[in-house]
Amino acid sequence: MPKPIREKVKGLRQRERSDGTWRVWWEPTGAEKKLGLEAVNLDADRPAWSIREAEAQNRAVRRALNGETTKARQQTARTIDALIETYRDHKWYQKRAAGTKRGYKTLLNAISKKWGGYKVSDFDSDVMQAWHDTLADSSGANYATKMTVMMSMLFKLAERLRWRPKGSNPCIGLEREKAKPRSRYASWEEFDALLAAAEDLGMPSLGAAVALSFLQGQRQTDILAARVCEFVQVSMVLPSEDEDFPRKVWVWDFKRSKNDKDGTVPLHDEAVAWVQRMADLRRGADDPLLVDERVGRAYDLDLFQHRWSDLRARAAKACPSLLAAGQVLQFRDLRRSASTWARIGGASHEDVGDLLGNTVADNPVLAATYMPANFYTAARAVSAIRRPGSKERKKA
Known part of the structure; x- marks a missing residue:
């Protein structure tokens, strides 16, 4: 670089x-x-x-x-900028997952732009409360909370460094407005429009990314980091099917970036074709599954967000709700879409939790005759993601 x-x-x-x-x-x-x-x-x-x-x-x-x-x-002088640099070199930051660091970097840059030249000792709870309230009014309660929590982490380090007296963190005890949880999820019409737009743009990798989020409920970081070797076929009986004999099932076996836990989920029938299409374009098992067709390299977060904006704009020509005022679909909403459609299809909260990785996996092992219990609950959630009017999943 x-x-x-x-x-x-x-x-x-x-x-x-x-x-x-x-x-x-x-x-x-x-x-x-x-x-x-x-x-x-x-x-x-x-x-x-x-x-x-x-x-x-x-x-x-x-x-x-x-x-x-x-x-x-x-x-x-012990300014906020000096504290930020110290924090970036500290183990508290270095031990964080790559995805977490990217989020922290954005917050730290914003803090530096606002407060960088100020001395660490200049801040008190009144200043931080006023800043929080201003951010909440201009950018929303969620952003205000993220910024002040990040600032609190910096002041915690300042106390450790003795740049501030112990117990003087001015962000402790702030009155924070509770953010309303985001509820936007994609309809099947929007999903289809996104897939069609990916074809129109000549970028099927975007279609595969959309399918792995909407149909599998996985995080953007894990989708972009996916390798060809993580997708394998096994012979087994799925819990959602009436037959008692095994069939070939595509499974995604990966390590979740959020908590470093094992994730093993069966692929939705509609996701299989996208995964196979991408895998056929790669040379080696360790190659990234998704490669940007225009620049010929694996996606990073910035590149993918740029491509996602292009994809959404193209899809919105056929499905304007994608860019509706106040309801613009974000890529992260596709993960929520998977959980929403699974619940509509009859999956339990526990099954959806296992699919999304919100429960702890118990050492899942891929084999023809055995899968851990959480695999089967995730399988039930995947099976419950059905198009309206569909009574059961199409058999492979």
């Missing part, structure tokens, strides 16, 4: 972290440190500002060499 700042500035350093983000800072030489100068954290997402700050540090060096008493802004 290219460095975020290409211009060469004396003392400006850049290092890529294990999660793909960049640390950018200004580093004084040994001689400059003896003059009282210290390293200063910069911002990879604001290259122009970072260059100006590094140049300001170099001017401070020249003033110090000339015997002037003015010193550069030092890291010991």
Whole structure:
């Protein structure tokens, strides 16, 4: 990955972290440190500002060499930006799953933009309550809660570092407005429109992603990370069928990114064709199942969101409800769609929980004669996802 700042500035350093983000800072030489100068954290997402700050540090060096008493802004100022950089290098952040880090990165960047230059000691509960209320009014209660919880995690680290007194976290005890749970789910007409749009765009990988979310109820992160080798055929009797003899069943066996637990779910009959189509295009078993047809590489989150927007816009020409005001369908709503249609089809809450991965899996093992109990409950949930008017699943 290219460095975020290409211009060469004396003392400006850049290092890529294990999660793909960049640390950018200004580093004084040994001689400059003896003059009282210290390293200063910069911002990879604001290259122009970072260059100006590094140049300001170099001017401070020249003033110090000339015997002037003015010193550069030092890291010991303990600003929010300095705290964010410390947090990104801390084990509390590094131990998080990749998907969680991506979400945290967005929140931390927003916090930096708002509060980066402020000292950690400047904040009290009144300031944080006012900020929360402002965010709730402008961006919604859910976003306000996410931002203030992230801020609370930073202040927790500040207390550990002794940048604030113990027990002084200003985000503790905030009066937060409870966010209303999102209830949007896709209709079968919207599902069909999305699949047709994927064909129109010449991007069947998007159709496969939609099918694996709408019909299998799995998370976007797990769908994009899916490998060809995770999809296998086994011989077994599904609990939703009357016959007592086994048949060939396609199964997705993977590791859930959210909790690192095993996930083993049978494929819905309509999802099988999409998976087989994608697998036939790959060369090796360890290849990613979904590859962007335009750039020829596996999807990352940003690329997929861009393609999803294109897909939804195309599908909305035939099915305008996809972009209805206040009810725009998000990709994450497809996962909720699976649970909703499974419940409508008669699946229990417990069965749907096993399908979505909201219950703990007990070491599922793929075999022709055995599957763990949670596999069968997930199978019942998959079988319950039926088009209106369909009494039972089509036999393979």
